[in-house]
Amino acid sequence: MNYRNKIFVWQYLESYKKDKKKILNIVDKVFRSGQLILGNEVKNFENNFSKFTNNKYSVGVNSGTDALQIALMSIGIKKNDEVITVSNTAVPTVSAIVSCGAKPIYVDINENDFLIDTSLIEEKITNKTKAIVPVNLYGQSANYEIIKKIAKKYKIKVIEDCAQSSGAFYKNQPSGSHGDLSAFSFYPTKNLGGYGDGGMIVTNNKKFYNKCLMLRKYGMSKLYYSNFHGINSRLDEVQAAILNYKLKKLNYNIKIRRNIAKIYNDNLDKTDLILPTENEDNYHSYYVYVVRHKKRDKIMKYLSNNNIFCNISYPYPIHSMKGYKKLTKDFNLKVTNKVSKQIFSLPMYPELSDKKIDKIIKVLKNF
Numbered sequence: 001m002n003y004r005n006k007i008f009v010w011q012y013l014e015s016y017k018k019d020k021k022k023i024l025n026i027v028d029k030v031f032r033s034g035q036l037i038l039g040n041e042v043k044n045f046e047n048n049f050s051k052f053t054n055n056k057y058s059v060g061v062n063s064g065t066d067a068l069q070i071a072l073m074s075i076g077i078k079k080n081d082e083v084i085t086v087s088n089t090a091v092p093t094v095s096a097i098v099s100c101g102a103k104p105i106y107v108d109i110n111e112n113d114f115l116i117d118t119s120l121i122e123e124k125i126t127n128k129t130k131a132i133v134p135v136n137l138y139g140q141s142a143n144y145e146i147i148k149k150i151a152k153k154y155k156i157k158v159i160e161d162c163a164q165s166s167g168a169f170y171k172n173q174p175s176g177s178h179g180d181l182s183a184f185s186f187y188p189t190k191n192l193g194g195y196g197d198g199g200m201i202v203t204n205n206k207k208f209y210n211k212c213l214m215l216r217k218y219g220m221s222k223l224y225y226s227n228f229h230g231i232n233s234r235l236d237e238v239q240a241a242i243l244n245y246k247l248k249k250l251n252y253n254i255k256i257r258r259n260i261a262k263i264y265n266d267n268l269d270k271t272d273l274i275l276p277t278e279n280e281d282n283y284h285s286y287y288v289y290v291v292r293h294k295k296r297d298k299i300m301k302y303l304s305n306n307n308i309f310c311n312i313s314y315p316y317p318i319h320s321m322k323g324y325k326k327l328t329k330d331f332n333l334k335v336t337n338k339v340s341k342q343i344f345s346l347p348m349y350p351e352l353s354d355k356k357i358d359k360i361i362k363v364l365k366n367f
């Protein structure tokens with residue numbers, strides 16, 4: 001891939017070029033260790049990640065999707081339960097709920113921050129509601145002060161979808177420290193991304209922790225004996241070792257992301273783009289920098305003609321997809337529907353050079 005002249009929304013090759021020696025040493029060390037699955041590297045990374053997110057326990061798993069599913073299974077989500085979430089999210093938020101046999105119930109989002117509109121949650125709660133899965137979308141945390149009050153009132157659990165919010169803060173507390181359990185993704189594009197799939201569940205609850213440990217390994221607490229139905233979802237030693245190394249740089253990399261966001265904010269405020277906002281009490285980790293434009297398709301085409309390749313997170317709300325639309329009928333998702341036609345993401349990753357940022361700004365100003 002020629003990444004010199006083209007500007008992609010995200011790519012990892014520049015980061016790999018910088019880190020190649022270190023990464024290959026890490027891989028070699030793991031290969032020579034004699035332990036490839038659930039060994040010391042996973043344990044170390046779990047311990048460090050617990051500290052990083054201010055939790056007592058972490059469970060490394062195969063992906064963010066599995067982290068969500070296992071977290072849901074650990075609190076006993078099952079067939080016919082209802083789980084409240086949003087429709088403007090990645091498919092896995094909803095697929096994890098559906099994999100447990102439960103029904104996703106969608107709440108609309110705020111137009112300014114794309115996060116769950118907490119004023120609409122209570123009207124969706126029924127006696128089947130067992131959990132809320134707020135999504136910390138684009139790198140910004142949902143309003144947990146209100147969400148936790150609602151959860152307490154109705155005795156339901158909160159599972160944070162932190163796939164996009166590693167390193168973000170809400171009220172000075174790390175993303176992943178607000179829910180009963182929280183689920184992270186280490187998919188390569190993420191702020192803390194591996195060189196393959198990976199995920200993590202974090203919690204302060206020992207009972208849920210022990211359940212998650214067993215669920216990730218066929219429901220086993222001892223070898224070859226399942227206590228209940230589980231799945232196979234183990235974080236491997238290579239990814240854990242690489243992620244442990246990358247975790248040390250995460251805060252610094254988020255500072256760079258925030259700086260890029262500031263440059264975009266300062267230079268694009270007089271254009272027709274609607275720029276993202278950082279809520280009070282939030283420390284946005286800018287996993288993606290999402291703007292809105294009424295002529296979204298036209299501006300994206302113009303950008304790609306100038307070798308700037310953006311993407312859309314997400315062009316199709318989940319409730320509108322063939323695979324999911326039969327599950328839920330009660331939609332009143334006006335904001336979700338509206339913004340899904342306008343949003344797109346500008347290039348954002350720590351190695352994005354000043355020269356490329358200048359070009360993006362110049363091209364956008366000339367639209």
Ligand SMILES: Cc1ncc(COP(=O)(O)O)c(C=O)c1O
Nearest residue numbers: 063064065090092093163185187
């Ligand atoms: C909001 C959200 N939830 C869940 C996931 C699932 O993570 P993974 O791709 O690691 O399964 C992702 C990532 O794709 C995501 O962006």
